[in-house]
Amino acid sequence: MDATQLTELMGSHDFMQLQHQLHHNNNNYNTDGHNGLSSESAEGSSRPVRRATRRTSQLSNNTYDLEMTDSSSQSDDTSGGGGSSNGGGSTTNTGHPSGCSLGGDGPSGRGRVHHASSGACPSTIAPNGTSSNSSNANASRRRKGALNAKERNMRRLESNERERMRMHSLNDAFQSLREVIPHVEMERRLSKIETLTLAKNYIINLTHIILSKRNEEAAALELNSGAVGGVLLSNLTSESGGPVASGIALNSNAATLCFEDTLASGGPFDCALLAATDGSLLNATTVTASPAMQSIQSQAIHLQTPMEQQQQQASHLPHLHGHGHLGASMSIQSQQQPRLIINGGNTSVGLGVGIGVGVGVVNNATSFADINDNFDEPFREFL
């Protein structure tokens, strides 16, 4: 799985092809002890390894002169981007003060609303590098100037330390997220943007599944257009022991959503047999895993384990605001319901059909007109 394939995967919202992969997630990504990741898997992935020495306290390496009394230098310079002697330091003033984009993009739109008179980018920069910003900013600087340089430097160091800790917490949260998102095994760990994209798509797919579970028949009607939010299960037998709708479950053209009841025991499943790719509508039914099905359960992507792991890590997670879809996802995972078995009974169709059938739900937005309108609905009870 290379980066291109991953990009395609993220673009296709396909998570259902990930069998045989999830159980590697916790072992194959290199981590380092400094960024909150486990250290036992440091072999085989270069990206985290090279960070091993980065996540250390910078205080000891800082070249701040705590005895300095010249208020015109170091962190007191409000015009200089960076200015640090370590890491983000800027030894050459580029002429672009901190907070100003080189391309003149203006406010990015992220973050909080800025008042017209404020903003990260000073309106003008005096030749000496001082900002001619609002009077509030000037007053603030005057107040800061009232502090002696040693105290300012100390506060700057403390602020830097807090910022590092904040970013470490953020990175820990990213790692926790990586561990609960099924994704294709890669030789390197997921980048942040990949993690967020996969998480978003994963949540979308879970939403589809929940909606389908709540109203299989309605979902089946929607899915009848060919987009199926499930996975292929084969070798299923009906509860009575006979083949399930012969030509359906045993047919790779059929897509089946099953929620675990008693997979381990081979008991009945509540399965929503959604739709065959020929457009025929399938009925919801209850089926029982055959011995063959049970035999492949070890290869299934079983979300319970990462969920449990997440629960174990819950106490270590940084505070997550209770709004937004990520929060909803976290909530539903902590509730452990529903537990979804993602499986591929026929490995030969795992990728091709998995993409085309299993995860076509999102690509075919018209098949789920209600998804965006009621996206939060399945999660409201968990909020």
Added chain:
DNA sequence: TAGGCCATCTGGTCCT
């Protein structure tokens, strides 16, 4: 060597 990704520093802004 260019580009991607990341950690860190930094100062402005907002919130409590």
Added chain:
DNA sequence: AGGACCAGATGGCCTA
């Protein structure tokens, strides 16, 4: 007022 949050800037590491 202090801390959290944010985003720009910078340099390091790695891969293609």
